[in-house]
Amino acid sequence: MEKAPLVSIILPVYNGEKYFGQSIESCLNQTYSNIELIIVNDCSTDTTLKIANQYLAVDNRVRVINNVINKKLPASLNIGHNQAKGTYITWTSDDNYYDLSAIETMVNAILKEKTDIVYANYNMISENENTVVKLLDFYNLLQLNCIGACFLYNHQVYKNSEKYDESLFLVEDYDFWLQSLKKYKFYHLDKVLYHYRVHNGSLTQSIQVDSERNQLFVKNIEVSYKKFFSSFDLDVNYYAKLFTKLHIAPYSIKSSKEVFDLKRGVNVCSEKLNLSKKNKKAWLFTIIQLQLRLLRSINKDVNFYSCLSFLKTNYALMTYKNYKVWIKLCFRLK
Structure with missing residues (x-):
């Protein structure tokens, strides 16, 4: 019987002690067991490293990488990807968690649909309510990030890409999807497989409440569009600004x-x-x-x-x- 392909799950984390354990458990307890979990600790100052090492000691599928300086999310993603051995790759956040069948369901979908990238709906958890977020089809990527937080892609997608752009903090994932849109096939799996937590300490929430981060977000969105439109027969600067307006x-x-x-x-x-x-x-x-x-x-x-x-x-x-x-x-x- 052919062995199930290895899936690499990358978990970048910075001071994520509050929900970190739940995130790790949701990876290690998947119904799809042939995984490796690569934790990239981005120079945390709380008990994050201690929690990571506890799981490292009891499960040989766990690896822990420690950044000696804080490198931020896109660099941590690249560090994790460069260590990944899996046929398929995904990454998650320290404050979110998977449904236990998420990886198995996405692997089955990527094989059945013969696609390069699969993404699924998610449940948004806030202090007062839970809301199911049903994502749009992939062709809407040019106006918003419709890939969301639950996805799986062939290792070749990363290997043959420009990687996660370390100069585009806050939009590194959106930029990665935009560049992938030119080369690879996306498939929307219309199932809820992930739980996305909204809270005051989250990176996404900081864009809304921190004016400097919001300005950086808008600036980097436009840069990402410039990269995207550079290969099109269009006025790059004009269309980057126009689609930034569409996005924001x-x-x-x-x-x-x-x-x-x-x-x-x-x-x-x-x-x-x-x-x-x-x-x-x-x-x-x-x-x-x-x-x-x-x-x-x-x-x-x-x-x-x-x-x-x-x-x-x-x-x-x-x-x-x-x-x-x-x-x-x-x-x-x-």
């Missing part, structure tokens, strides 16, 4: 020129990425719907008729027959 504040794209250019960008990218006509159309509709949702979120007085007016004004370059589509989009909003 979609409702701010209102002028006829911007809408026209956005549609052109969608067309060029769709052709370059070999998207089907169906996927290209669905992608554009997702962009419009996202604009409307955010428009309504910042103005509670916006109703069905003002949404319809917004679409007629800003998407007038569409043909008349799309009125049915506009109406459908307005009704679809919650």
Whole structure:
């Protein structure tokens, strides 16, 4: 009987003692047992290293790497990946945890679908509630990070990539997915396999509450788009700024020129990425719907008729027959 392929799970951590044990347990207790867990301790000053060494002592699938200086997430990811021996690779965070069948389910999906990268939905845990996050299809990657926090990819995806860009702290994962989009096949597994914890100490939360980090996030998003568009027949700087607006504040794209250019960008990218006509159309509709949702979120007085007016004004370059589509989009909003 052929042996199941090895899966490398990389767990970068910095001062993660609070939830670290639960994260480790969720890796080691997987129904898919042929794994290696590579913990990259990024110079923690709490009991993180002590916790890691406790698991190292009792499970030979665990390896611990200690950074002598704090190198931040993208560098720690590269350090872990460079030590990985698995056919497939994933990485997780010290404050999140897997469903026990997550790795087995993703390995089965990657083999069945003959894909390079598989990603799954997740459960978002906050102080007051749990919310299932159902991710969008891969072609939406150019406007947001729709890959989420639960994924698995062939080792070759990393080996043949530009690695995690260590100059793009806070968006290193999004940049990695964008660059991979040009070469590799993605598959969305419509199952909840992961639990993502939202709390005040999380890296994601810090982007929202720390103005300096928020500015760095926006800056690095634009740099990542510049890298992406550098191989397209488009004005790199202009489209990087336009898609950064789409990523950060979609409702701010209102002028006829911007809408026209956005549609052109969608067309060029769709052709370059070999998207089907169906996927290209669905992608554009997702962009419009996202604009409307955010428009309504910042103005509670916006109703069905003002949404319809917004679409007629800003998407007038569409043909008349799309009125049915506009109406459908307005009704679809919650």
